[in-house]
Amino acid sequence: LWDVTTGENIATLEGHIRGINELSFSADGRVLASGSSGAILLWDMTPYLDPITISEPERNTADINGDGIVNVLDLISVASQLGSVGTNLATDVNGDGVVTILDLVSVAGMFEATTAAPSAHSQTTLTAAAVRGWLNSARSLEISDPIMNRGLVILEQLLVSLTPRKTVLLSNYPNPFNPETWIPYQLAEDAFVTLTIYDESGQVVRTLDVGHRIAAFYESQSKAIYWDGTNEFGEAVSSGVYFYHLSAGDYSATRKMVILK
Known part of the structure; x- marks a missing residue:
C-alpha cells in the first residue's frame, strides 16, 4: 500500500500464494478485499487510515431561531x-x-x-x-x-x-354581517382617526373616535376598527344598508356596508 499523496510505502500485505486478480475497498474504506485463484482475503485497513475530525459548521450568531436564514x-x-x-x-x-x-x-x-x-x-x-x-x-x-x-x-x-404609500379606507369584513364587523384602513401619515356610521337617510348612527394613530396598516381584526352593530345608545340597529365614513387628517372616504339579520 502506498500513500497517494507522498508515494510512501505504508504497508505490505502478505497471504496470497498466487497472483492477485481483483482488489476492492468497502464503502467506508476500512476493509480491503483481495482475490486470487481459489482465495479471497479481507484486510483491516483501519490502522492505515488517517483520523478524520468532523466539526460542526460554525453557527451564524445572527440566526437567532436557528432556522438557517437571517430574517x-x-x-x-x-x-x-x-x-x-x-x-x-x-x-x-x-x-x-x-x-x-x-x-x-x-x-x-x-x-x-x-x-x-x-x-x-x-x-x-x-x-x-x-x-x-x-x-x-x-x-x-x-x-x-x-x-x-x-x-x-x-x-x-x-x-x-x-408604511403605506397612501391613506385608504378598505371594505369592511364580513359584509353582509350580523351583528359585528371590522373596518380596515391604511394610514400613510400619523393622524387622528374618526369613523362615523350613517343610515340610508343620512342620520348619524354611531361615531367611533379612534384617536391618534401612527402611519401603518390597520387591517387585521386586532388593528381594524370594530363595530358591534349598535347605535350611540347601545341599541342594536336594524337590518339594512349603512355607510361608514373615515376621517384621518386631510383624508376622508365613505363606503357602504349591509347588516343582514
Whole structure:
C-alpha cells in the first residue's frame, strides 16, 4: 500500500500464494478485499487510515431561531430581549453580555438579500413605529462597521415596507354581517382617526373616535376598527344598508356596508 499523496510505502500485505486478480475497498474504506485463484482475503485497513475530525459548521450568531436564514423573525426575537443582561444569550449577537440596539442592527446587517420585506405573519408583531424607534436609537451612535451600516439600510427599507404609500379606507369584513364587523384602513401619515356610521337617510348612527394613530396598516381584526352593530345608545340597529365614513387628517372616504339579520 502506498500513500497517494507522498508515494510512501505504508504497508505490505502478505497471504496470497498466487497472483492477485481483483482488489476492492468497502464503502467506508476500512476493509480491503483481495482475490486470487481459489482465495479471497479481507484486510483491516483501519490502522492505515488517517483520523478524520468532523466539526460542526460554525453557527451564524445572527440566526437567532436557528432556522438557517437571517430574517425579520430573528430581528423580532432580538427586539423582544432588548435590555436583557446575562451570559450565553442567543440574542446577544456581539457577546458583550447585554442585548442592545447594536445587536439588533447587526442582525439586520446579516439579512439575506431577499428578506428585507416582512411576511404577513411578521407584520402582526412588527410595526413602523418600532422600526422608526430602532433607527433613531442607532443613528445616535457612531457606527463605522460595514455590516452595521448595511443593517441601517435594511432597517430603512423595512420602515418603507411597513408604511403605506397612501391613506385608504378598505371594505369592511364580513359584509353582509350580523351583528359585528371590522373596518380596515391604511394610514400613510400619523393622524387622528374618526369613523362615523350613517343610515340610508343620512342620520348619524354611531361615531367611533379612534384617536391618534401612527402611519401603518390597520387591517387585521386586532388593528381594524370594530363595530358591534349598535347605535350611540347601545341599541342594536336594524337590518339594512349603512355607510361608514373615515376621517384621518386631510383624508376622508365613505363606503357602504349591509347588516343582514
